[in-house]
């Protein structure tokens with residue numbers, strides 16, 4: 001991966017092995033994609049984002065991460081951020097005046113296309129198309145909920161988009177925020193060494209990815225499919241596409257139907273009967 005040049009906007013940030021230092025007092029990099037996270041637990045960031053390729057990209061200024069601590073916006077001596085639900089019921093709700101003040105702080109200096117997102121199990125399920133949209137934006141603000149969530153009026157007032165990580169309930173939005181940022185950051189040019197890998201991986205063309213293999217050629221009596229060792233690029237491409245179609249059809253009928261519609265294909269067509277390869281890569285029926 002090439003290093004950012006001076007024109008990239010970096011002033012001076014020293015490399016650090018300690019992830020948290022990746023976020024402290026870094027100068028504002030004009031061109032860098034930014035994530036601002038409103039949270040009661042700023043200490044859990046960058047978390048996993050400080051590791052591996054996202055951590056390296058953070059260090060190199062390809063993107064920036066800032067947290068806005070919700071606690072200082074709290075009310076009274078104890079800086080209370082929540083209150084009981086109107087109408088009764090279990091749990092607590094994050095107050096709109098507290099969250100609103102944090103959102104105002106997070107809006108300072110935002111530029112261009114900058115979605116504001118509330119991580120919420122009620123939201124639209126997060127997917128690769130969303131990650132691509134967020135990666136193309138100038139930055140994003142993520143609001144992490146806690147307790148029973150945030151007062152509805154704040155979502156309305158700020159035109160916040162609700163995004164869900166899936167049909168399950170976590171205790172807070174921080175893990176969801178890190179997942180969303182990870183999936184978006186890796187699509188920013190130069191973050192991954194090999195940009196082609198994002199073009200071929202699962203969901204990039206509406207299909208799940210084909211199976212992957214590496215050395216040794218035989219492991220535990222199991223061989224790598226012949227075709228992958230043939231050096232015949234056209235056959236390898238055809239086999240991978242066929243496997244991607246088969247896996248998608250078996251595991252994700254919803255994606256398969258959408259793919260067939262887009263490519264004017266019959267969703268009930270049998271990939272193997274139509275002459276495509278099997279897992280062994282031999283074009284023979286599997287035994």
Ligand SMILES: C[S@@+](CC[C@H](N)C(=O)[O-])C[C@H]1O[C@@H](n2cnc3c(N)ncnc32)[C@H](O)[C@@H]1O
Nearest residue numbers: 119120145148149164165169170171172173176
């Ligand atoms: C305990 S949950 C609140 C659940 C809420 N009462 C409900 O039933 O929809 C607390 C916070 O965790 C986050 N959260 C939980 N599950 C999530 C999911 N599947 N996707 C995104 N965020 C989630 C949200 O920020 C939420 O405000």
